[in-house]
Amino acid sequence: MQILLVEDDTMLADAVCHGARHNDWKIDHVGDAATARLMQLDRLYSVVLLDLGLPGESGLSLLRAMRARYDITPVLILTARDQMSERIAGLDAGADDYLVKPFELGELWARVRAVIRRSQGRMVPLLACRDVELDVARGTVTRAGARVTLSAYEYRTLLALMERPGYVFTRAHLENAVYDGAGAIESNTIAVFIHQLRRKLGDDVIVTVHGQGYTIGDGIRNGIGPTAR
Structure with missing residues (x-):
């Protein structure tokens, strides 16, 4: 306890x-x-x-x-x-x-x-994008059924993205989701987390929207323009 x-x-x-x-x-x-x-x-x-x-x-x-x-x-x-x-x-x-x-x-x-x-009996979501699954109850991530170990900050970054697939998150939005408004944040921390997630999950999972931010999934919402990986 x-x-x-x-x-x-x-x-x-x-x-x-x-x-x-x-x-x-x-x-x-x-x-x-x-x-x-x-x-x-x-x-x-x-x-x-x-x-x-x-x-x-x-x-x-x-x-x-x-x-x-x-x-x-x-x-x-x-x-x-x-x-x-x-x-x-x-x-x-x-x-x-x-x-x-x-x-x-x-x-x-x-x-x-x-x-x-x-x-102990509460139902919570299982989030999925392609072959990546995030189990919110257990705080675990798998790709193609294999367990992927993430740091707490990498997990929070991925959770924010997977909660709204196709939505483009600015760096500021992700900082707020990851740090929950707590503490000083270095300017490149989100980029580091994204890099680590791509290394562990593959380069094709998280998409960079140039001049805007990052998204996950196959489509872009809210009319924000073309993507580049």
Whole structure:
């Protein structure tokens, strides 16, 4: 069990972290959404415990961004906001459960176990383009049935392209999809990821649209003009 706790109340966070470790669960604690985004770039979590009232970006915004990129990690909202409208907004944004503060740690762990059990039967897409398949649930990529090992950033680049086959992504759009708005980005990073993907998947999978960006698939959408490989 690997938990990500996103909570700016340090006293509550300390209590939750202590309880998790007492249960022999690993837990990472961050106090804002920006840091949570960075943590999620390189780590896979069993569940996210998410406060809504965070400094800067709200927890609700972070949750929506997770679901927009097909991140199916169970999310349990922890908040002092007990209005029905707040609960509905959180659940509609993709939360798996909602726990109002103050709460007993025993109930928190019971809800954590429950959302993880429910998530095991969740259906998620299998994306395909030609003989390349991306299994969103497992985070795996194959070509012609053979497993292809990708870095986290290469995987995110490919996922963005395969979600919208034929759509031309500018470098800026891919940077936003890969880094999710977190951290400084060097100017050539996307080009490096594209180069690595072509080396691993073949030169014919990702197409360069000169002066525009990159696409995947056989056709170009939105009327953006001719392609060159």
